[in-house]
Amino acid sequence: MIAAAPGLWPSDARPRVLIVDDSADVHRLLCARLKSEGLDFVSALSGEEGLRLAADPAVLPSLILLDMDMPGLHGLNVLQALKANPATLEVPVIVVSGNQMAQDKVRAFDLGAVDYITKPFEMTELRVRVRQALRMRQLIQMLAQRAQIDGLTGLWNRSFFNQRWSEEYARAARYGHPLSVAMTDVDHFKSINDTYGHAAGDVVLQGVAKVLLRECRQHDLVCRYGGEEFVIVMPETSALDAASVCERIRAALERERWPRHPDRIVTLSIGIAGSCGGVTLSPDQWVEVADGNLYGAKRAGRNRLIWSDVTAQGVFPSVRAA
Amino acid sequence: MNNAKRPSATTPIVSKYADDPEMSELVGLFVSELPQRTDALLDAFRTQQWEIVQRISHQLKGASAGYGFPTIGAAAGKVEDVVRSGPIAESGVVQRLDESVRELVALCQRAKGSHSPG
Numbered sequence: 001m002i003a004a005a006p007g008l009w010p011s012d013a014r015p016r017v018l019i020v021d022d023s024a025d026v027h028r029l030l031c032a033r034l035k036s037e038g039l040d041f042v043s044a045l046s047g048e049e050g051l052r053l054a055a056d057p058a059v060l061p062s063l064i065l066l067d068m069d070m071p072g073l074h075g076l077n078v079l080q081a082l083k084a085n086p087a088t089l090e091v092p093v094i095v096v097s098g099n100q101m102a103q104d105k106v107r108a109f110d111l112g113a114v115d116y117i118t119k120p121f122e123m124t125e126l127r128v129r130v131r132q133a134l135r136m137r138q139l140i141q142m143l144a145q146r147a148q149i150d151g152l153t154g155l156w157n158r159s160f161f162n163q164r165w166s167e168e169y170a171r172a173a174r175y176g177h178p179l180s181v182a183m184t185d186v187d188h189f190k191s192i193n194d195t196y197g198h199a200a201g202d203v204v205l206q207g208v209a210k211v212l213l214r215e216c217r218q219h220d221l222v223c224r225y226g227g228e229e230f231v232i233v234m235p236e237t238s239a240l241d242a243a244s245v246c247e248r249i250r251a252a253l254e255r256e257r258w259p260r261h262p263d264r265i266v267t268l269s270i271g272i273a274g275s276c277g278g279v280t281l282s283p284d285q286w287v288e289v290a291d292g293n294l295y296g297a298k299r300a301g302r303n304r305l306i307w308s309d310v311t312a313q314g315v316f317p318s319v320r321a322a
Numbered sequence: 323m324n325n326a327k328r329p330s331a332t333t334p335i336v337s338k339y340a341d342d343p344e345m346s347e348l349v350g351l352f353v354s355e356l357p358q359r360t361d362a363l364l365d366a367f368r369t370q371q372w373e374i375v376q377r378i379s380h381q382l383k384g385a386s387a388g389y390g391f392p393t394i395g396a397a398a399g400k401v402e403d404v405v406r407s408g409p410i411a412e413s414g415v416v417q418r419l420d421e422s423v424r425e426l427v428a429l430c431q432r433a434k435g436s437h438s439p440g
Binding site: 098121 | 380
């Protein structure tokens with residue numbers, strides 16, 4: 001079975017709960033009573049501190065328990081700010097308040113709270129509601145990620161590539177970091193399908209995905225681009241280094257033996273566009289250069305790679321495998 | 323006629339969670355900090371710092387039941403309600419606030435974290 005795309009399941013072994021309440025007694029109480037749920041806690045004694053911690057990448061809460069009536073920033077304002085910030089928008093918020101007025105509950109739900117618990121709270125009920133909010137969050141995350149996974153190969157799909165490529169491009173452009181992208185295509189895939197059938201073609205695509213995952217490095221992003229095409233994003237990698245990674249992939253796939261058809265060799269053509277830093281092309285143009293190199297590799301006889309430095313268009317065909 | 327035994331004004335109020343191993347230590351801490359809070363509450367009342375009166379009573383209302391003292395929580399809620407009910411300057415309100423603060427302080431003074439004698 002092909003390994004799932006990296007990060008498919010959230011690494012929430014111990015979900016972190018941010019408690020925002022001006023009463024230290026409430027913090028101690030919640031920590032003691034929710035300890036058995038296997039949670040980690042972060043405490044904020046004001047709305048302002050809560051907002052800062054919620055958006056801190058080192059904290060990344062899975063759930064926020066938010067008091068309403070606090071000196072300074074009121075809980076509803078905190079909730080509004082959390083939902084206006086893309087970094088905290090998705091974090092579920094349970095309001096824990098002494099205020100039992102229906103209009104406050106309605107307002108909190110309208111602003112995006114997932115639940116509203118009134119103080120004094122009943123501990124068994126609180127535990128169940130916390131559990132429920134965390135379960136819902138995990139399900140939503142799983143659904144969102146599944147929508148970005150290719151069902152056949154378990155790799156990220158094209159939609160995820162589009163999103164991540166834009167992000168990696170923006171980061172490389174801002175900081176002048178190296179970045180490469182490789183477009184790959186299985187050689188003679190139509191003939192595999194025609195000769196052995198579509199089921200065998202699917203097995204080949206799964207096998208290619210497995211080789212790509214095995215030969216790529218931890219921070220490379222491997223996606224199925226569509227059909228028999230795959231794309232690899234290689235952050236912090238120059239075109240020359242990307243060519244070295246891709247040559248390893250090309251050679252590994254060529255060595256791969258297919259149990260049901262041991263005589264059949266499956267190969268890849270690869271086109272790479274990379275930069276040592278400094279961006280002159282748009283993200284789409286960059287992919288077009290990689291695509292152009294891929295078709296150059298096809299025209300030159302397949303089972304090879306061609307790479308270009310997008311800041312100094314050079315072409316370096318790989319040694320063709322025996 | 324009601325023959326039920328009524329708690330006197332000096333009967334200790336023992337936390338519902340006195341025997342709960344998960345809570346006993348925290349309840350002890352909560353009780354040990356109550357004198358500080360009642361002092362601060364009385365001080366704020368005497369100096370007419372109504373916002374502080376409201377803040378302390380609000381916090382006690384929210385936490386007391388969780389530490390096994392629902393009567394203290396309810397009494398704190400009464401203080402908060404009076405502060406929120408209208409202009410404190412009105413004599414009737416001040417008197418009601420005085421009574422509710424005294425009741426809350428008296429209850430806090432009877433709070434005990436365990437069954438063992440003081």
